[in-house]
Amino acid sequence: MKKAIPVNTPLLSGNELKYLTECIETGWISSEGPFIRRFEEQFAAYTDREHGIAVSNGSAALDIAVKALGIGAGDEVIMPAFTIISPAQSVVTAGAKPVLVDCEADTWNMDVQQIEAKITGRTKAVLVVHIYGLPVDMDPVLELCRKYSLLLIEDAAEMHGQMYKGRKCGSFGDISIFSFYPNKLITTGEGGMIVCNDEQLAERCKKLRNLAFEPKGRRFVHEEIGWNYRMTNLQAAVGLAQLEKIDDHLQRKIEIGKRYRDLLQNLTGFQLPAAKTDFAENCYWVFALVAETEQLQEETVRKLTENQIGTRPFFWCMHEQPVFQKMGLFQGESYPNAEKIARNGFYLPSGLGLANEEIEYVAQILLEK
DSSP, X not given: OOSOXXXXXXXXXXXXXXXXXXXXXXXXXXXXXXXXXXXXXXXXXXXXXXXXXXXXXXXXXXXXXXXXXXXXXXXXXXXESXXXXXXXXXXXXXXXXXXXXOBOTTTOSBOGGGSGGGOOTTXXXXXXXXXXXXXXXXXXXXXHHHHHTOEEEEEOTXXXXXXXXXXXXXXXXXXXXXXXXXXXXXXXXXXXXXXXXXXXXXXXXXXXXXXXXXXXSSTTOOSSOOOBOBOOHHHHXXXXXXXXXXXXXXXXXXXXXXXXXXXXXXXXXXXXXXXXXXSOBOOOSSXXXXXXXXXXXXXXXXXXXXXXXXXXXXOOOGGGOHHHHHTTTTTTOOOHHHHHHHHHEEEOOOOTTOOHHHHHHHHHHHHOO
């Protein structure tokens, strides 16, 4: 195969062009426009929530969620050591302190059995992040939040359509967030969504995404700081078209994952993603591998790159992020499982536009000795 295989190829096979054309023909292209409300309402309904608040990206959703819940200076938020930087960044920039737990070696999600030991009188919330295709074990988390009266923030950025014991991911948190980056099952190019059931909290989020404009009184007079984190009508139009295809997208992700598993079942030296847990089946947001050694990871990524096959490394651990170390956070802390997979893990081309023959070629290159 001569052409390059990117790590992600989005699939835009529905009403995207039709809805975008409507935006352009009507002139509704900014954050004021009918597709935004439609997308918010339909996405909230899809995730079994009462309210949806569309924003500019998933990180913006986290910033708003943290502030809307009143988390700030002196508060602690328990979260995974292994995740993208966005959740920890939102906690830190709010003035609160992230408190880390290690991940599980098999699912790569946070080890919920470690949470209770990290709870102190300053703990305000638990922030869970569903990773790569399998959800966090939510029942123990919910029990701890009830027991200690903690808020729950659910980062379901990668989990559109995924289920935990028959419930949609994104339906568990006091506030939950999604991302619509191009590698997600629903994309708007850039974009995100906050979902919740509390009307007052939803209105607070809407205010914060819009520069904290006051609902009454003179315009451009502000009582607090917010952000311009609005989604455009153009993005929402794409998102609505994508949402219409979500069941097909989810099924295709599962097909990609299973095809990789079948082809790579005899691959030695690597941990393949867990196919399922007691509470969920993998939706394979990405198909990831963890090499036995860091050297094997580097050699394999180099080999794939030489054959024009795109890869991405795993997230880097929060306690090893230079920016947080410079701030004096996480000194002397170690999380062995997170450290291993961060160094040895990478994922293969997994986008919705990936063709079966491309999957077979990737597997062929990996299996070559």
